[in-house]
Structure formats: C-alpha cells, structure tokens
Amino acid sequence: MKNRKRLMENAIHGIFLILGLITVGCVLLITVYLVISGIPAIRKIGILNFLFGRKWASTAVEPQYGIFPFILTSIYGTAGAIVAGVPIGFMTAVYLAKIAPLKVKIVIEAAVSLLAGIPSVVYGLVGMMVLVPGIRIVFHIPDGASLLAAIIVLAIMILPSIIKVSLTALEAVPREYEDASLALGATPVETYFRVSVPAAKSGIAAAVVLGVGRAIGEAMAIMMVAGNAPNMPKVFQSVRFLTTAVASEMSYAADGSLQKQALFSIALVLFLFIMLINAVLNFFLKHSKE
Template identity: 40%
Template sequence: MSNRKIKEKGIESLLFACAIVAVVALFLLCIFLFRDGIMLFEKYPFSSFLTETKWFPTAKPVYFGLLPLFLGSLIVTIGAILFSVPLGIAAAIYISEIANPKIAEILKPTTEILAGIPSVVFGFFGLVVLVPYIQKTLDLPTGQTALTGSIMLGIMALPTIISISEDAISSVPKSIKEGALAMGSTHWQTIYKVTVPAALSGISAATMLGIGRAIGETMTVMMVTGNSAVIPGFPAGLFEPVRTMTATIALEMGEVPMGSDHYHALFAVGSVLFITTFIVNIMANYIKQRYRFQL
C-alpha cells in the first residue's frame, strides 16, 4: 500500500473516530439528562408537570408547572424570529446582490464579528439601554418584558442568519441569474423570483439555526425579561415580564439540594428544552431537503 493510500486511510479513520465520539457524547448526555428528569415523575404526576399553570418549587404543596416556562420561551422566540428573520434575509440580499463589493467586504466580516460577542454583553446592553427605553417609550411599569428579550435575541440571531443566508445566496450559479436577466427580468425580479428561491435551502437552514440560538439562549433573557413565571398572553404578553426555561435552570440550579424533587424538576425542564431543540433541527433538515429536492 502506497504512502498516499495510508494517509487517506488514516484521515478516514480519524474522521470516523471523531464522528463516533460525537455520537457517544450525545448519547451519554441524553442518558444523564433524561435519567434525572424522569425521577421527578416517581412522586409528581407527569400530567401535572405538563399542564400545571404554576411554578412554585419551594411552596407547600409544590407546583412544578412547565406551562408558564414553555410559553415564556415560546413567545420570546416567536418575537425574536419576527424581528430577525426578515431583517437578516434582507441584509444578506443587500450584501450579496446589491452592495458595492468594497462595502460588502466590510459588512460581511463585521456581522460575523458580532456573533463572537458574549451573551452577557448583549444582556448588559439590553438592561442598561433597551430596558429603560422600552419602559419610557411604551409607558410600562417595567421595561423587563418579553418584547425586550425578543429584540435582544433577534439581534443575537442576526449574525448567524445574515452570514449563512449570504453564503447561500452567493452560491447560486451565475448562469441562473444571467439566464433570468437574458429573458428580460429586471435586477429586482431576478433577486426575488430566481436567486432567493434557488437559495431557499440555505436560507431555511440559517433561519432554523437562528431559532435554535434564540431557544437556547440563557444569560440575555435572564437579564432583560423580568423572570416572572406567569402564563403570557399574546400579543399582550409581549409587554409583560416572562420567564423562559433556560433562565429557570440557570437561576435555580445552583441553589437546589442535589437529589431533591426541585433538582429533578429542573432536569425535566432541561429534557423538554432538549427535545424542543431536537425537533427544530429535524424540521430544519426536512425543509432543507424538501427545497433541495425541488431544485
């Protein structure tokens, strides 16, 4: 066997080993998470956990209601999506198709740098700047609301959405664009009728990654959403304090006795969060494959 084949075989074996390690690590994480989460239901009914409207883990009797935490995460995530997805896709189209190349060379790295800013910095900015502004502008009792959290999460998701969407749009073959222009389409018609549909696979993946960032974010929402474990309405709930699943785990895990019902309840919340993120990833793969198949 030649040295080249030996090197190729070694690289293949290394990549295979990395893949196996990733799968095993994920499997062990699932066991660790679900094992402690399931132990809650030995004493607390599973139906109550899913449908109870109160989260009072230190009261007597205790209430481990997932509903206010899940709906809090949901309303903040929906708000972040409505804010970030249209803005992110529009920015990606501008950078890829409209902006002067010299300007695009500045904008693209700048947006990617924003992705590296720690979440606590975004949270501090939201707490000091955005919270007082929202409170004063909308005349609310407090600016720590679901709306504030949605805006901050939307800002944090923008770099991911812009970067991946721009890559997808730039990857559309020039022959497709030139063919549309040759048929008499204007530049704008080519963008929204040819280029964007051809890049939908990558754009949908970018959107799903942005949603995953919003669902899993902890520090920022903990600092700007008020952390009130109540069931939010819609759209009125956007202007009220809420508590997300991630913030609940971060706030309470360090203070609970290990092995207590409260401890296992937090693992159960983490399990639901894991399943939710897993479903989002499955949906992302489905959408990506669906549009890729059509093209």
C-alpha cells in the same frame, strides 16, 4: 507511492470516522443523562401536572412544579425573534451578496462578524441598561423587563447566523443562472428574488434552523432583560424561559431534592423540544428539495 497515499487516505478517513463517533457518543451520553436525571421528578409530580401546570413555586411550603408558562414563553419568544430577525437578516444577506458596493460590503460584513463575537452577557447588559428603560418610557409601564425586551434581544442575537449562512448560500449560486435571467429580460431585482433566492433556499433554510437553535438555547441575555418571573407570557410582563428556569435555580437547589430533579426534567423537556423543532424543520427542508 500509491500505497503510501492510500494508507494516508485510510488514516484520514479513520480519524474522521472516530471524530464523528465521538460527536454521536457525546449526544447519546447527554440524552441518557438527561433521561435518567429528569424522569424521577416527572414520575413524582405527574407528567400532566408538570407539563400543563400553570404555577411554579419550587421554594414554597407546598411546592408546585408546573412549567406550562415556561413552555409558552419559550415558544412565543422564539417565534417572535424569528419573525423579527429572519426578514432583516435575509434582506441584509441579499443586499450584501447582490447589490452592495464592495467597500460597503466589507464594512457591513466586519460589523456582522463583530456582532457574532459579542458575548451573550454583553447583549444582556446593554439590553438591561438601554432597552429595558426605553420600553418602560415608551410604553408607560412600571417595568420594561418583559417578553418584548427578550424578543428584541434574541432577534438581534440571531442576525449574524442568518446573515452569514444566507450570504454564503447566495454567493454560491452560479453566475450563469442570473445571466440567463437577465438575458431573458428580467430586471436585476426580479433575478435576485426569483432566481438566486430559490436556488439558495436550502442554505437560507439552514440559516433559519441555526437562528432557531440560537434563540431557543439562549439563557444569560434573556435572563437579564425578561424579568425572570414565572408568569404566563404577556408582551409587557416579566416572564421566564425554559433555559432561564434551569439557570436561575440550579445553583441553590439541594442535591437530591425534588426541586433539582424538576430542573433536570425542564432540561429534558427543552432538549426534546429542540430535537422536535430541528426534526420538523429538516423534514420540511428535505420535502422542499424533493
């Protein structure tokens, strides 16, 4: 009987190991493919001209392949979405975990789950039909498709990830911590923010990391609300992100052309950009734990 259980455990461990190796192998394959496909265009264009060039005109008579506006737009859009979305998601998670009545909590959690299940194209469609005209009317500008619209849509899209992961982390904090704080004379609000939140900071930080990943990697929704024009980023101007630059031109770029190679180079830059952000966030997360 013991030998049978041991064999079962070894078999399960082996399955988990194989699945983990498959995951690592997929990441390595994607990395190698992007490097092989993206390096040739960077060599032809020049790394400085490619990364810091301010004009993208891939179909012009004399094409130019500068992606600096795309890089800045992705940074500004992601940062804006995080600044707008994280406080709302965090405070909602604290309310649901510690303050909300059970019936209210059930309703809001169901709404958050529904929000997480909505396809990206639906966010983009609603943003294009409601948000873009609203920005045009409120701010009296010719076109509401802009960086501001993209930031608002991204902030809404990252809310479910932030709320769900933060809520799970807050609910995992032992009740004894809060009871001890209340017994020492702290108010409930002080207990929530000075005891529960610090105890759950690793989970909350993980929620922020997931939100950053969702914001950086989104393409379809922001393509529909940002205008998709290769301009330098301004709040009320149409812009193009790194993701939308690849998605908008890949379908008609000729195989083997410099344009298609440049699009793979953009994908490589985006991949390295995401890896760098995750590495930095994980570094600060581990540093805070220590």
